[in-house]
Amino acid sequence: MYKHLTQEERYHISALKQAKFSQKYIANKIGVSESTISRELKRNSSSQTKSYSAKNAHKVSVARRKYASRKSNLKMDTKSKNIIKKTP
Secondary structure (H helix, E strand, O other), X not given: OOOOOOHHHHHHHHHHHHOXXXXXXXXXXXXXXXXXXXXXXXXXXXXXXXXEOHHHHHHHHHHHHHOOOHHHHHHOOHHXXXXXXXXX
């Protein structure tokens, strides 16, 4: 069964990444697959600074989830669209 990463897990990812641990180590430590860590870092790292912020990652993830359905996408306001577009 699929579950979303929690904010706490994102903070663990951030701390372990800053400590230069591998994605494989991070995945094993948190208890998720390596591909989950890879996707999380790819989707939620800053494209300009190439850094990962748990706080920003969680904020964008929640916004992305809120507008996941097709019906919701039609209702999305301009501000939300811009936040999601800025996400790598």
